[in-house]
Amino acid sequence: MHSFAHHNHSAAGNAQDSETHGLVLKEGWRYDLHGWLMDTFRFRSQAHRLKRRAVALANVRPGERALDVGCGTGTLALDVQRRVGATGRVVGIDPGAQQIARARSKAARRHLPAEFQVGVIERLAFPDQTFDVVFSTLMMHHLSDTLKRQGLAEVARVLKRGGRLVIADFTRKQDRQGRAARFHAGGSSIQDLVALVKDAGFEHLDTEEAPPLRFSAFPGAGIISARKR
Numbered sequence: 001m002h003s004f005a006h007h008n009h010s011a012a013g014n015a016q017d018s019e020t021h022g023l024v025l026k027e028g029w030r031y032d033l034h035g036w037l038m039d040t041f042r043f044r045s046q047a048h049r050l051k052r053r054a055v056a057l058a059n060v061r062p063g064e065r066a067l068d069v070g071c072g073t074g075t076l077a078l079d080v081q082r083r084v085g086a087t088g089r090v091v092g093i094d095p096g097a098q099q100i101a102r103a104r105s106k107a108a109r110r111h112l113p114a115e116f117q118v119g120v121i122e123r124l125a126f127p128d129q130t131f132d133v134v135f136s137t138l139m140m141h142h143l144s145d146t147l148k149r150q151g152l153a154e155v156a157r158v159l160k161r162g163g164r165l166v167i168a169d170f171t172r173k174q175d176r177q178g179r180a181a182r183f184h185a186g187g188s189s190i191q192d193l194v195a196l197v198k199d200a201g202f203e204h205l206d207t208e209e210a211p212p213l214r215f216s217a218f219p220g221a222g223i224i225s226a227r228k229r
């Protein structure tokens, strides 16, 4: 069971940090610790549920190739690697060199072959039509609309025809104030993100929304899944 409201849109239609205008995180293991504390005690595990739901919606199969853009410390990519198995391929990219170093050491400790590279969504270093699935979780709100457009065009380029895209992110609410408003400045409403995803050449869009929770700092989030035309 999950708490997401579901909508269907298909009828309507040690390296260096990589340069980006997005907000790059540099915390490595501190990101994992802080993220766990924040999610467990302030978000009541909603971020964890959101990512688990994103992986379930992608329905990855053994042997598939998957990319996680803005992979952070690689937790989701490692989960996906277990699902695609030894015949599949999983790559995570992130501009934060410390995030990538941490992701690589987690993969090594778990004996998983997932690859992690420093890179940015707006310039993906992969040939056209490389991947069956692309994930982006809690990353899009780091980007301006211009970067979102560039990044989604790159995602469409590296996905195979019919390939799946799953985006999970916080949603922007107009009434936030102060720190919350600054943190979510790059966040889009689910409708705005749907429009950007359609413009980038995707169809069969589905969305699910997890509203803000009472007695929790969880700001509300959404998931978009779509297929490349």
Ligand SMILES: C[S@@+](CC[C@H](N)C(=O)[O-])C[C@H]1O[C@@H](n2cnc3c(N)ncnc32)[C@H](O)[C@@H]1O
Binding pocket: 020, 021, 022, 023, 024, 025, 026, 051, 069, 070, 071, 072, 073, 076, 093, 094, 095, 096, 099, 119, 120, 121, 122, 136, 137, 138, 139, 142, 143, 147
């Ligand atoms: C809040 S973290 C989310 C990490 C991970 N996806 C997760 O769900 O835990 C956002 C990540 O996006 C990365 N990021 C920022 N700008 C980016 C860009 N232009 N391309 C790819 N990743 C970017 C940051 O470095 C950071 O690691």
